Amino acid sequence: MSCCQDHQHYDREVLAGFIEGYRGQPSGLIQVLSKIQQTTGFLPKDLMATTAERLDLSLTEVYGTASFYAFFTFRPRGRHGITLCNGTACYVKGAGQVLDSLEKELNIRAGDTTGDRKYSLDVVRCIGCCALAPVITIDEDVYAGVDPEKVPEILEKYE
Amino acid sequence: MAKVKLTIDNNTVEVEQGTSVLEAARQIGIKIPTLCYLKEINVIGACRLCIVKVQGARSYMASCTLPAAEGMVIWTHTPGLRQARRMIMELILSDHPMECLTCMRHGRCELQTMAESLGVRDIRFQRVSKTMYEKDESSPSIIREPKKCIYCRRCVSVCNSVQTVHAIGPQLRGFNTVIAPPYNLPLDKSVCVNCGQCSLVCPVGAIYEKDDTDRAWAALADPSKHVVVQTAPATRVTMGEAFGLPPGTPVTGRMVAALRRLGFDRVFDTDFTADLTIIEEGNELLHRVKNGGVLPQITSCSPGWIKFIEHFYPELLDHLSSAKSPQQMFGSLAKTFYAQKAGIDPKDIVVVSIMPCTAKKYEALRPEMEDSGYRDVDIVLTSRELGRMLKEACIDLANLPDEEYDDPLGLSTGAAAIFGATGGVMEAALRTVYEVVTGETLGNIDLVQVRGLEGIKEATIDLKGLPVKVLVAHGLKHARALMDRLKAGELKDYHFIEVMCCPGGCIGGGGQPIGTNSEMRQLRIDGIYKVDSAMEYRKSHENPAVKELYEQFLGEPLSEKSHHLLHTKYTGRSNHPEIGE
Numbered sequence: 001m002s003c004c005q006d007h008q009h010y011d012r013e014v015l016a017g018f019i020e021g022y023r024g025q026p027s028g029l030i031q032v033l034s035k036i037q038q039t040t041g042f043l044p045k046d047l048m049a050t051t052a053e054r055l056d057l058s059l060t061e062v063y064g065t066a067s068f069y070a071f072f073t074f075r076p077r078g079r080h081g082i083t084l085c086n087g088t089a090c091y092v093k094g095a096g097q098v099l100d101s102l103e104k105e106l107n108i109r110a111g112d113t114t115g116d117r118k119y120s121l122d123v124v125r126c127i128g129c130c131a132l133a134p135v136i137t138i139d140e141d142v143y144a145g146v147d148p149e150k151v152p153e154i155l156e157k158y159e
Numbered sequence: 160m161a162k163v164k165l166t167i168d169n170n171t172v173e174v175e176q177g178t179s180v181l182e183a184a185r186q187i188g189i190k191i192p193t194l195c196y197l198k199e200i201n202v203i204g205a206c207r208l209c210i211v212k213v214q215g216a217r218s219y220m221a222s223c224t225l226p227a228a229e230g231m232v233i234w235t236h237t238p239g240l241r242q243a244r245r246m247i248m249e250l251i252l253s254d255h256p257m258e259c260l261t262c263m264r265h266g267r268c269e270l271q272t273m274a275e276s277l278g279v280r281d282i283r284f285q286r287v288s289k290t291m292y293e294k295d296e297s298s299p300s301i302i303r304e305p306k307k308c309i310y311c312r313r314c315v316s317v318c319n320s321v322q323t324v325h326a327i328g329p330q331l332r333g334f335n336t337v338i339a340p341p342y343n344l345p346l347d348k349s350v351c352v353n354c355g356q357c358s359l360v361c362p363v364g365a366i367y368e369k370d371d372t373d374r375a376w377a378a379l380a381d382p383s384k385h386v387v388v389q390t391a392p393a394t395r396v397t398m399g400e401a402f403g404l405p406p407g408t409p410v411t412g413r414m415v416a417a418l419r420r421l422g423f424d425r426v427f428d429t430d431f432t433a434d435l436t437i438i439e440e441g442n443e444l445l446h447r448v449k450n451g452g453v454l455p456q457i458t459s460c461s462p463g464w465i466k467f468i469e470h471f472y473p474e475l476l477d478h479l480s481s482a483k484s485p486q487q488m489f490g491s492l493a494k495t496f497y498a499q500k501a502g503i504d505p506k507d508i509v510v511v512s513i514m515p516c517t518a519k520k521y522e523a524l525r526p527e528m529e530d531s532g533y534r535d536v537d538i539v540l541t542s543r544e545l546g547r548m549l550k551e552a553c554i555d556l557a558n559l560p561d562e563e564y565d566d567p568l569g570l571s572t573g574a575a576a577i578f579g580a581t582g583g584v585m586e587a588a589l590r591t592v593y594e595v596v597t598g599e600t601l602g603n604i605d606l607v608q609v610r611g612l613e614g615i616k617e618a619t620i621d622l623k624g625l626p627v628k629v630l631v632a633h634g635l636k637h638a639r640a641l642m643d644r645l646k647a648g649e650l651k652d653y654h655f656i657e658v659m660c661c662p663g664g665c666i667g668g669g670g671q672p673i674g675t676n677s678e679m680r681q682l683r684i685d686g687i688y689k690v691d692s693a694m695e696y697r698k699s700h701e702n703p704a705v706k707e708l709y710e711q712f713l714g715e716p717l718s719e720k721s722h723h724l725l726h727t728k729y730t731g732r733s734n735h736p737e738i739g740e
Contacts, residue, residue, distance in 0.1 A: 045342075048738065049738045058325030059325075059737055060326065060327065060328035060340065063328075064341070067332075068331065
């Protein structure tokens with residue numbers, strides 16, 4: 001099977017070996033899915049099928065399990081992860097306008113990744129620093145009191 | 160087996176250990192309401208309607224999943240339980256579209272019936288679900304209407320554990336949950352084999368057959384068309400059910416009369432081409448045995464089974480008989496042999512099939528099925544759809560006189576009738592193969608070893624020194640088990656395998672009356688063998704109309720013309736079509 005032409009670089013053989021280690025063990029599904037997501041950043045369709053084959057499960061069961069958990073994602077992620085907080089404080093302080101600005105600037109909707117795989121955009125509830133509202137994080141960086149108009153300026157810092 | 164004694168509504172009952180409280184109650188005639196429960200198939204306590212009060216337990220418990228235990232004291236119908244069940248039903252209904260009057264299952268819906276019997280007159284809860292999945296009309300056989308789904312999982316259990324197809328399953332969660340193929344793809348992009356077993360168990364109108372009755376009405380109303388109909392073997396013991404007759408009642412003559420009253424120009428019988436299938440497939444088997452062909456040969460009349468082997472065992476396709484199914488043989492002969500004989504331009508002939516099967520709709524649409532030069536079969540109606548048409552036309556099948564099929568595609572034998580039951584094709588084939596090979600008349604033609612509802616049956620028939628070993632499987636779980644053994648090289652000394660996609664064979668097909676269960680299957684099987692034993696001819700090679708067909712048109716079995724019109728090829732498919740190439 002032509003494997004994973006579509007996602008980030010990683011060691012295919014190591015991953016294949018990990019999945020192989022669970023051959024015939026349906027109970028290893030969550031471990032395998034987690035490993036795939038850690039390694040590739042998401043759950044590619046071809047690896048979902050490989051997982052089903054190896055673990056003696058149907059693709060329907062594998063997808064059903066994976067889609068149950070919010071932790072798993074089926075879309076490739078960008079090199080930079082942008083997280084916008086929409087908890088109560090950020091919401092009140094205008095997170096909505098910041099989100100509009102991000103979506104406009106990146107030309108994607110929350111939950112998606114830009115076509116060039118540079119950015120992924122997610123909305124979460126409360127990242128625990130309400131005094132800094134509205135807040136976004138990009139990778140490990142925290143941006144406090146974000147002015148929607150400053151969004152392009154912030155994004156420029158990332159390659 | 161150890162026994163346990165418990166008390167249900169002040170009655171003492173002794174049951175085998177492991178029996179559920181629900182089944183224990185049923186044994187003494189106490190009925191507990193259920194909705195998601197399907198005995199031995201879907202036992203998951205999802206709907207909660209079967210809750211009971213258990214002495215010493217903190218809360219009500221679902222009786223379908225609660226094993227009976229020694230000394231247990233149970234109440235099934237207390238005021239508190241009634242109130243709780245009513246609230247459970249209100250909660251289910253709070254997320255259900257109130258479209259009952261125009262629903263496919265109007266008047267025959269388990270949810271509707273249950274809500275009525277629980278006395279629900281008002282729903283105190285607002286609908287909170289915002290997700291509304293579109294109707295999936297991609298499949299030529301099965302329609303999915305997820306917004307009506309109540310998440311009972313019966314369809315999933317049947318698809319997984321009875322058929323081992325795993326085409327559909329639950330995805331996402333909470334109000335977003337949907338029962339669908341992976342990635343919420345349409346059914347035609349999945350491994351669905353179109354068997355329709357899901358549609359037999361859906362309690363509501365969330366999964367049902369594609370309705371082709373409008374196309375049939377239009378053909379019947381078109382004066383430029385010559386509309387011929389064929390009736391599958393299994394339909395003659397199930398068509399009475401929609402008209403109040405007990406399952407298994409043979410209604411062959413009454414069905415012919417009803418079809419004539421609907422306006423069909425000729426009423427023919429798929430049983431005629433079932434006999435023909437035996438001749439072609441039997442000769443193919445003998446040819447393989449004599450010439451070192453691929454053995455065991457496997458039957459090919461069940462289109463759900465065909466798509467299953469194409470998806471899951473494409474490496475075994477050479478084992479399949481190349482003979483088309485009786486439905487498709489009929490179509491290609493209706494537009495060639497019959498058209499010539501009757502002097503009708505085949506382009507004006509419309510072939511309608513009455514089938515026990517939803518997969519037949521798919522089969523008729525397979526691209527290769529136009530060997531007559533036209534689409535061989537134009538419209539496939541399940542027995543449920545025919546029932547609806549007759550009711551709409553106010554034709555009471557149950558009270559019609561018996562009528563005869565038309566010539567020349569209407570004459571058949573008992574061997575053809577039993578195609579409708581698991582083991583029937585094998586028995587029919589052996590009745591003919593025995594006589595062809597040995598040149599002797601078969602004394603006892605009832606091959607009871609291959610009859611009945613056991614999942615896999617086996618027999619060895621002695622053809623005067625040549626032992627023929629055969630296997631019969633019905634339900635795809637059992638077919639899968641046999642294919643795994645075949646792949647492992649364990650079936651090398653077998654000659655012939657019959658596989659039927661649906662449990663019980665076609666009498667339990669996915670187009671048959673809703674609610675089909677094992678008891679009904681057995682009654683219909685009994686009915687089929689009654690039809691067989693009442694026939695004048697009981698061996699396919701004795702059918703005079705088939706002999707005539709060979710003399711006047713086909714030449715001989717496996718002739719060039721036979722190959723062109725009556726045989727086909729198969730297509731290997733992916734077992735994960737959902738992920739694309």
